[in-house]
């Protein structure tokens with residue numbers, strides 16, 4: 001089995017807005033998906049990628065926060081401490097960064113790619129990336145953290161960026 005780069009879903013794709021379902025069985029198909037998600041994350045220079053971003057509405061995400069790739073399945077945040085506001089971007093929402101409050105520290109329960117239960121404490125950037133990927137599993141995007149008055153302007157920027165990206169793709173395929 002060879003991991004393949006998956007098509008990244010972008011703002012406007014309904015997959016990004018659905019609530020993902022828990023994974024009931026972790027087998028070869030799920031591990032293959034995880035390998036392909038990791039490849040997709042690296043190819044797109046991301047630090048995290050959630051399954052809805054590749055069109056799969058299952059509660060899986062992958063992250064690499066400087067310690068190699070980690071797969072997280074059926075995660076639950078069981079503890080949050082503190083609050084930090086920082087700018088955040090998203091591969092599926094290009095062209096903007098949004099200031100978002102995230103816990104400074106979280107404790108996460110999850111299953112790894114072998115179906116083993118794991119618990120970990122994560123702080124700072126790690127906590128932020130995980131909270132961001134958890135949002136994806138709930139169908140939530142960074143633009144939803146923008147106050148309603150400023151949101152249309154931010155969405156306009158995203159749509160303009162997507163248009164440029166689509167045009168570039170058409171140019172490159174000619």
Ligand code: NI
Pocket residue numbers: 089090091092132136
């Ligand atoms: Ni994202």
